[in-house]
Amino acid sequence: MSLINQHGGDLDVIERRYNIPKDKLINFSGNVNPLGVPESIKNAIIENVDYICRYPDVNYLSLRKNISLYTNVNHEHIIPGNGATELISLFIKAISPKYTVIVSPSYSEYEKEIKLNNGKVKLFPLKEDNNFNLDINEFISSIPENTNMIVLCNPNNPTGTAINVFQLEILLKYCFDKNIYVMIDETYIEFTNIKKTFSAVSLISSYKNLFIIRGTSKFFAAPGLRFGYGLCSNTEILNKINSFKDPWSVNIFASIASEVMFKDTEYITKTRKLISEEREKIITELKQWKNIKTFETEANFILIKLLNKNITSDKIFKKLIGKKMVIRDASNFVFLGNSYLRFCFLLPSQNKMLLQHLKAIIEN
Amino acid sequence: MSLINQHGGDLDVIERRYNIPKDKLINFSGNVNPLGVPESIKNAIIENVDYICRYPDVNYLSLRKNISLYTNVNHEHIIPGNGATELISLFIKAISPKYTVIVSPSYSEYEKEIKLNNGKVKLFPLKEDNNFNLDINEFISSIPENTNMIVLCNPNNPTGTAINVFQLEILLKYCFDKNIYVMIDETYIEFTNIKKTFSAVSLISSYKNLFIIRGTSKFFAAPGLRFGYGLCSNTEILNKINSFKDPWSVNIFASIASEVMFKDTEYITKTRKLISEEREKIITELKQWKNIKTFETEANFILIKLLNKNITSDKIFKKLIGKKMVIRDASNFVFLGNSYLRFCFLLPSQNKMLLQHLKAIIEN
Known part of the structure; x- marks a missing residue:
């Protein structure tokens, strides 16, 4: 390859x-925003470049509060990470799922990370006949009994298809009853039509089996910043992640950028x-x-x-x-x-x- | 605590x-350099702030070549990381040592990371009677048969004591023959007296069981940058690390800084x-x-x-x-x-x- x-x-x-x-x-x-890095981020970094001499706050409190204002999710349910990539890896390590179903084709890192954690993977194929749209009922009925985790990217890369929040809630309810975690990668969510509702953020506090991954590389045109965040209301999982996570994996420029970008x-x-x-x-x-x-x-x-x-x-x-x-x-x-x-x-x-x-x- | x-x-x-x-x-x-962040780094970041819109090079080729010029280590034997912390974690994961001896007291992350990887730890105590200096022969004779890895910080945090390169080579030779990896954390090495030789960098190409960790947080007063590097000539270990490492854990500002800091x-x-x-x-x-x-x-x-x-x-x-x-x-x-x-x-x-x-x- x-x-x-x-x-x-x-x-x-x-x-x-x-x-x-x-x-x-x-x-x-x-898949990066063609408007380029927001001027607000560039100016904030230039003005605060002296802050390189500071360790980031181990608790990333301000940063998490800034994300909280943007997403309407309690800051205690927010984990910052070194891009979406670190969050995918942290969540998978925390769950250590023995058997995972990934809606596919999709981003290759999910499968790679699950296998690194000795998990087995079943790829559920999106059907070209159905224009790569996911039929949620067909999908649910296909989930094997022994499944520990479902992974989906929404909107999905590379197909561009998306699942609305009502369909997602059907899936989350089913999975909650079956003790199945659901990881939703919302890297591209902010590019979707403002009139439609695809994000599962409103479901974070209700579903302890839900973990959402967000990046800033694509929408804010800032892949060099290495800044993503995870949303999850399951305290047990959050504590577990914090027990093995690198303490300062997010750099100080991400903290500085978080003060301005989400309000821009x-x-x-x-x-x-x-x-x-x-x-x-x-x-x-x-x-x-x-x-x-x-x-x-x-x-x-x-x-x-x-x-x-x-x-x-x-x-x-x-x-x-x-x-x-x-x-x-x-x-x-x-x-x-x-x-x-x-x-x-x-x-x-x-x-x-x-x-x-x-x-x-x-x-x- | x-x-x-x-x-x-x-x-x-x-x-x-x-x-x-x-x-x-x-x-x-x-333990951060009181001169503050070098002007060279600040200027390079300010001038190149637009580069946030770029992903870092997955191979970090220029960055590794810049470190190579600074350390005299072949760039193929250099791994960049998100601070020394990520490198400690990567190397320990790659080795998965069942039994490790840590020269102590020292930085707490080594033990934490080994235990996260289900390894057992023996702490070898530096003796106050000996002003916390390591007696290399006494240490070698204390290493248990089943040991897979030795960890030491040089100069050591918090004692400030250091081991010179001749003593280190005695240890490395012994460990090489016994199939024991040696991880040396040289976070504070550049602060040592220029007339003495404590660094093990000159031994990298000769000892495949050696892994050196360096940071830039302390000496270059840049903890917010999250930029460290590992030195190792063991291709098998390097390939293993690359197989599970987050591809872009080092942000673009570290790449930019590497162009100027090591020449400053x-x-x-x-x-x-x-x-x-x-x-x-x-x-x-x-x-x-x-x-x-x-x-x-x-x-x-x-x-x-x-x-x-x-x-x-x-x-x-x-x-x-x-x-x-x-x-x-x-x-x-x-x-x-x-x-x-x-x-x-x-x-x-x-x-x-x-x-x-x-x-x-x-x-x-």
Whole structure:
């Protein structure tokens, strides 16, 4: 498996392999907000750069209170982490699930982490026939008796499909009765349409079997900051995580950024508007193309399937690299194959350029 | 056990408990370089703040090459980590030692991490009679047959004692023949006298059983940056660590800082000179005091023992808090007790003030 495909953000690897300076590449593979880092974060870091000489607060109290105001979740139910990645790993270690069902295809780190903890994994396949939407009743009836944990990404990467909060509550209720933990990765939740309700945050205090993971890398365009957070109201699990967690895994700049980013309503509103408009425009356009199948997306990226067997995703990836555009060859996602591509929505002019080139390649 | 004593740096906890703003406290407990964050680091971060929108290089190639130039260790034998803490945890996980000997008293995280990995620990006591110096032959002859790992901190926290490279090589040779890994925490190594050789870096390529941990929190006054590194030439162990390590645990600011900090010879030289001078001055002064025993230190801090049984370390800690000075009550270190204090060397005027107050308390 090529290193390039493992994660969307590995521009350094592409730079080394194709000998193109990473600054020259337009990255449609990283799923990162095209508005760039909010000025509020940059200014706060510049003004408070002296704080590097301080250890972060071991209890991250202010940081957790800032997240609490943003999510409406009690700050005692919030754990900060070094990106979503550390939280995935912490929660899985705390549960040590013997048997986990992962709704798939999805982000590869869940399975990797469960196996590192000697757990077994069943991948529940989202069906292409159903446009990769999850049928919650079918899913529930498929959950084996011995299951300890369910993992789902909402909206899901790479399919872009999402489950609304009412469906999620049906699942959570069922799982609660069966002593099954549910880990929901909401990395892309803030990109969804403001008129729909996909997030499970409102259910945190009611369901002790629920653990939600949030990142700031994608929505706040801050992957270099390494800042995510977990939401969970199960005190036993939280105490367990705190007993083995690295005390200062979140750096002081994340603490500083947390003072401003979640209140930056101008940036947040502008992002949601931009992504909603681009999503609608791009879906409408793609639906008119020959030789592809488009899947409806609630996220800031879209998965498409190439219907012409002569064109494979790696060929398109390479052709676009020639144009200095990086998309995600989705062939190494489980249940997909070399006819799947994923790309995220950037600025209108960038999206227009990508679509032009992509159309020329696909329709020719 | 009081939260305050767990780590030296927890000013936030002190702020909340004693209701003193942490900015007003002079921190003699954190062992952090009093020159503050190098201007070179601050400027590099300010100039490159836009890089938050980038994922760190998964391979951290430039960062590892920067450390390589600084340490003279091949960059392939360098692992970056989220502070020394992550590296302690990674190496222990990779080895999963069933039986470990820790030279003690020392930093508490080693034992915690080994126990989290279901390992047994024997604490080898440094003897007060020997001024807490390690007798290497006595130590070697005490190592049980079934030992998988030795841990030592050099110079040692909290005693300040250090082992020179010739003694270390005797230990490494013995351990190599017995299949015992040796983890040396060199967090404080750069503070030692430039004329003596305590670091084991020159032995990295020769001893596959050696793992060295370095931080940047103390010497470069950058604990908020969360940046440490491990040195090891054992490819099998390195590959194992990379198989389970969080891919981006080191943030982009650490990568940016690594471009300038290790070349900042002005800062490095100034620090070594300041600490050497203050160390000598303070040791000379303390030796003249009544009612205490002073232990020679090679680090940027010193351990003292109160000989008047009516004064305990927590009383002195509290009295000094009243003067807005935080020292480390060393009573919760194993083998020590409530007659031990530790404090680090700050700027000459600050040290002078601490010694004045301390002398008044101790000699009265």
